[in-house]
């Protein structure tokens with residue numbers, strides 16, 4: 001039983017933050033802590049509090065440190081609760097008295113007075129966050145000159161992008177269109193209530209995530225392999241563009257979502273549950289899309305946990321796997337066929353370095369194939385990040401390269 005209304009959401013947010021920051025779990029894994037909450041609003045609030053703390057962590061800590069004589073240990077519960085209190089007040093516009101009433105019970109039997117005092121000092125002093133979140137120094141160094149525009153994108157959740165099924169644009173929501181078969185809606189739009197959801201006229205997919213499949217063109221019944229396919233956004237695009245798709249993934253849970261997505265949209269694909277490192281196809285493919293597993297740092301706007309969880313160790317491990325997957329996929333392209341490699345990572349090791357090491361014949365991407373404002377690099381690769389088309393709401397970070405068989 002909740003003693004203070006809303007305290008369940010705060011407890012769940014605290015558990016999520018613990019899972020991400022101490023145990024290195026993803027927000028998706030950590031989000032399980034909110035599943036037991038009785039209503040949608042509380043679950044959404046728990047996720048929003050945890051998300052805002054992760055977006056603004058460095059700046060929230062700086063405020064806390066400015067108001068304590070002796071810095072609180074990094075892993076002190078009082079620090080975590082104060083981060084949540086400040087995020088609610090400064091980012092979610094919760095009145096300070098409501099913040100205090102719902103957060104302090106989390107410190108029952110602990111340093112409640114200390115937390116209350118720090119929060120009161122900061123509210124009295126009208127503390128403010130900077131305009132753009134500060135990145136942890138090692139992350140800023142990794143992202144170099146791209147760090148500032150990316151950080152600007154991290155400040156809030158991204159808008160909602162939809163990809164439309166290619167057989168007509170009737171019964172789809174109004175919105176900005178930055179590419180063929182694309183609609184952009186304001187952040188926070190509830191998906192289930194939009195026109196066309198039940199009929200499967202569209203699916204949720206960031207504009208950058210929609211680029212790799214676009215770059216394979218129309219299928220006209222030819223065979224495509226979607227390697228690492230689940231939950232299937234790109235499988236849907238390929239099937240919708242007339243490819244006869246084999247969709248392979250090694251996660252049965254994620255493949256179940258792919259099946260549901262195919263059923264909702266009325267599109268079809270042959271589904272294979274297998275480890276791409278052991279599987280052998282029964283023939284060659286005219287197109288292969290390798291949307292490789294990656295650190296997903298390019299999704300930092302919707303998954304700000306990656307800013308704090310991902311470091312050189314994870315990047316290196318992913319880069320090894322990506323290189324091996326690309327080497328295998330390269331054997332399965334038919335002569336004259338096309339292979340597209342993509343990752344939703346901002347890290348050079350998972351993009352440019354992998355493409356540089358590939359000895360297939362390059363098929364450089366051209367600006368004409370891409371939405372206006374996205375310009376390929378001189379090598380013919382595409383590198384997107386949240387700073388591109390920022391005036392329209394930006395996009396996820398992706399690396400995309402293409403070769404011919």
Ligand SMILES: C[S@@+](CC[C@H](N)C(=O)[O-])C[C@H]1O[C@@H](n2cnc3c(N)ncnc32)[C@H](O)[C@@H]1O
Pocket residue numbers: 227228229230231232233234235248249250251254274275276277291292293294
């Ligand atoms: C970036 S996600 C794919 C997203 C998907 N292409 C989409 O658009 O919805 C990478 C996928 O690779 C799968 N994966 C990771 N290692 C794999 C392996 N060795 N064999 C097959 N699939 C693998 C994961 O289960 C995950 O679904």
